[in-house]
Amino acid sequence: MKRNNLFPQINGILHGGDYNPEQWLDRPDILEEDIRLMKQAGMNSATLGVFSWSTYEPSEGEFHFDWLIRNMDRLYENGIYTILATPSGARPAWLDEKYPEAMRCDERGIRYHHGVRHNHCMTSPIYREKVRIIIRKLYEAVGNHPGLLMWHISNEFGGECFCPLCVKAFQDYLAEKFDHNISILNAAWWTTFWSHTYNSFSQIEPPYANGEFSIMGLNLEWKRFTTWNMTDYMKSEIAVIRSLTPHLPVTTNFMQLYDGLDYRVLAKELDIISWDSYPAFHNDYESFAQTMGRNAFDHAVMRSMKRDKPFMLMESAPGLVNWHSFNKQKRPGVHMLASLQAVALGSDTVQYFQWRKGRGSYEQYHGAVVDHLGRSDTRIFREVEALGQKLSHLDEIKGSLVPARVAMIYDWDTRWAIADMKGLADETKKYDETCIQLYQQFLSLGIDVDVISQEMPLDDYQLVIAPMMYLLKPGTAESLKAFTARGGQLLATYLTGYVDDNQLCFLGGFPGDGLKELFGVISEEIDTLYPSEHNEILMNTETPAIVKDYAEYLRVDSDVEVLGRFKEDYYAGMPAITRHKFGKGNAYYVGARIDMTHMKQLIEEMLSHTDLAPMELPHGIECHHRQAEETLFTFYLNTCDHTQSLYAVYGYDLFSQQEIEGTLSLAPYGVAIIRQ
Numbered sequence: 001m002k003r004n005n006l007f008p009q010i011n012g013i014l015h016g017g018d019y020n021p022e023q024w025l026d027r028p029d030i031l032e033e034d035i036r037l038m039k040q041a042g043m044n045s046a047t048l049g050v051f052s053w054s055t056y057e058p059s060e061g062e063f064h065f066d067w068l069i070r071n072m073d074r075l076y077e078n079g080i081y082t083i084l085a086t087p088s089g090a091r092p093a094w095l096d097e098k099y100p101e102a103m104r105c106d107e108r109g110i111r112y113h114h115g116v117r118h119n120h121c122m123t124s125p126i127y128r129e130k131v132r133i134i135i136r137k138l139y140e141a142v143g144n145h146p147g148l149l150m151w152h153i154s155n156e157f158g159g160e161c162f163c164p165l166c167v168k169a170f171q172d173y174l175a176e177k178f179d180h181n182i183s184i185l186n187a188a189w190w191t192t193f194w195s196h197t198y199n200s201f202s203q204i205e206p207p208y209a210n211g212e213f214s215i216m217g218l219n220l221e222w223k224r225f226t227t228w229n230m231t232d233y234m235k236s237e238i239a240v241i242r243s244l245t246p247h248l249p250v251t252t253n254f255m256q257l258y259d260g261l262d263y264r265v266l267a268k269e270l271d272i273i274s275w276d277s278y279p280a281f282h283n284d285y286e287s288f289a290q291t292m293g294r295n296a297f298d299h300a301v302m303r304s305m306k307r308d309k310p311f312m313l314m315e316s317a318p319g320l321v322n323w324h325s326f327n328k329q330k331r332p333g334v335h336m337l338a339s340l341q342a343v344a345l346g347s348d349t350v351q352y353f354q355w356r357k358g359r360g361s362y363e364q365y366h367g368a369v370v371d372h373l374g375r376s377d378t379r380i381f382r383e384v385e386a387l388g389q390k391l392s393h394l395d396e397i398k399g400s401l402v403p404a405r406v407a408m409i410y411d412w413d414t415r416w417a418i419a420d421m422k423g424l425a426d427e428t429k430k431y432d433e434t435c436i437q438l439y440q441q442f443l444s445l446g447i448d449v450d451v452i453s454q455e456m457p458l459d460d461y462q463l464v465i466a467p468m469m470y471l472l473k474p475g476t477a478e479s480l481k482a483f484t485a486r487g488g489q490l491l492a493t494y495l496t497g498y499v500d501d502n503q504l505c506f507l508g509g510f511p512g513d514g515l516k517e518l519f520g521v522i523s524e525e526i527d528t529l530y531p532s533e534h535n536e537i538l539m540n541t542e543t544p545a546i547v548k549d550y551a552e553y554l555r556v557d558s559d560v561e562v563l564g565r566f567k568e569d570y571y572a573g574m575p576a577i578t579r580h581k582f583g584k585g586n587a588y589y590v591g592a593r594i595d596m597t598h599m600k601q602l603i604e605e606m607l608s609h610t611d612l613a614p615m616e617l618p619h620g621i622e623c624h625h626r627q628a629e630e631t632l633f634t635f636y637l638n639t640c641d642h643t644q645s646l647y648a649v650y651g652y653d654l655f656s657q658q659e660i661e662g663t664l665s666l667a668p669y670g671v672a673i674i675r676q
């Protein structure tokens with residue numbers, strides 16, 4: 001795989017974080033100390049200006065960038081590059097006072113008051129113009145600064161706006177999408193139901209909390225519109241930046257699996273994917289390994305948006321956060337482990353929120369590299385410093401990519417459609433949870449998995465898993481058929497292919513759009529089990545598989561092999577798990593939510609038809625790969641708080657800087673990076 005080095009000017013892995021010198025302008029001593037401490041911690045980058053608008057422009061048209069220039073100069077003189085944010089994540093008071101249209105309206109159409117952040121109207125032409133002005137001014141001040149590494153657009157886009165400007169933009173968006181023909185929209189949204197037929201696009205309102213919520217097509221399209229509008233807003237920032245500094249990369253920071261925006265649409269406009277990772281480590285509802293596995297899934301989702309380059313871990317907490325329901329400290333050693341997990345899964349950066357704790361306001365107790373104590377001999381500072389040293393030795397990893405040959409289809413449209421569909425049981429739909437659990441089965445086998453959309457090409461994969469693919473986009477069925485026909489191993493589950501792109505049910509049997517030919521099954525019914533109930537599936541395994549939550553009543557074609565049958569209830573004896581030979585490949589269908597032990601066995605069965613070799617990893621060990629040209633880097637992460645040993649490991653460990661000749665001993669939360 002061809003190396004793609006994002007930041008050749010940085011030595012080692014980029015190590016940095018959000019830095020807010022504007023909060024300390026009256027303390028030059030602290031700003032000077034920051035430089036000293038950053039160097040000590042091995043930081044080579046700082047993200048500036050994320051929320052600096054009111055310092056840059058304290059009143060309309062009055063600009064102050066001297067402090068920024070001074071700080072960027074000092075950082076650069078000391079080998080620290082600047083990632084410069086556009087300040088649109090939060091607005092100064094004067095702006096909202098003078099231009100109230102910049103403030104969003106809530107889901108009842110009521111205007112919010114000024115305050116907090118991340119809540120500007122995406123449509124407002126005045127806001128867009130004000131942002132473009134300040135970006136141009138920023139460029140004039142520091143656009144040619146040698147320390148300027150890249151642009152960070154706004155901060156964690158999210159939310160919705162129901163103001164009149166957004167409603168009009170929604171109507172225009174719909175007119176464009178449905179060929180300016182309201183009959184096409186009415187047909188696509190099945191509006192004859194409950195007498196909801198529209199006469200014109202101007203009659204359509206967003207799904208207000210006190211308005212229309214019963215048209216699934218409308219609800220879905222509103223979500224897509226919000227993504228489209230946010231992307232359009234983001235593009236208005238990016239366009240100015242690209243016209244001024246075409247050589248500098250652009251990113252925006254995503255928030256874990258944030259449900260409100262289809263990140264893959266935004267991703268197309270960005271040069272690099274970056275995201276903010278804040279797992280609830282050491283919680284009381286899952287094991288530490290599971291929390292890590294969940295985080296690995298998030299990394300895989302982000303990485304897979306641009307498979308040809310590394311991504312950036314833009315934010316993570318060096319210690320605790322302040323917004324979880326319980327803000328527990330990361331235990332000693334976990335910071336190193338979690339940071340290198342990001343690298344293992346394809347990140348070329350480890351960055352923090354935040355460098356230094358502020359004295360007041362909402363985030364005064366959020367973890368930081370430098371505490372209110374202000375010293376470098378704290379536990380957390382030392383852990384960051386130790387990590388900084390390690391990262392500086394990992395230069396050869398930079399630009400390497402994850403050689404995944406397995407993909408999982410996980411889709412925002414499907415998330416939205418499943419959440420919105422009436423039926424099943426709201427509390428057990430669990431689309432995300434199901435995908436994450438399945439991903440963790442591959443994780444336990446040491447198999448790298450990309451997490452992709454329905455539209456992404458499948459050419460690089462040998463095995464594809466598509467859990468609960470309720471909504472089918474145009475072209476998906478064809479792509480899956482072609483994949484299987486050429487020898488791919490495909491697995492789908494209950495709740496596959498019920499609706500099309502507008503949430504209209506397929507006629508003639510689920511899974512629709514031709515998928516029933518691929519799997520050789522039709523799901524005639526789906527049964528919802530109460531949480532206290534279960535069924536079983538008799539398979540060719542020692543124990544039966546346990547069924548919870550959902551079970552489908554399947555008709556199967558005569559050439560379909562039945563791998564498991566229901567044991568109980570009125571569908572006892574009916575097929576539950578099937579395999580259908582299709583071209584050179586196999587299409588597996590799992591018509592029930594089964595326990596993960598049996599799911600894993602099925603995955604192993606599928607893998608046996610590929611040339612991918614599952615690993616026998618001790619419980620709690622993660623194994624990931626990155627590759628650059630002919631060099632393969634294998635990461636081993638010990639998610640346990642006790643030492644674990646692995647055997648038959650050979651190669652140079654970049655972490656311990658030792659040759660490993662067979663036995664690899666991993667300390668609690670320990671890491672090894674073996675070069676082969």
Ligand code: GAL
Binds near residue numbers: 353
């Ligand atoms: C992020 C945000 C940061 C900071 C951080 C706290 O979501 O981008 O500005 O608020 O959370 O964890």
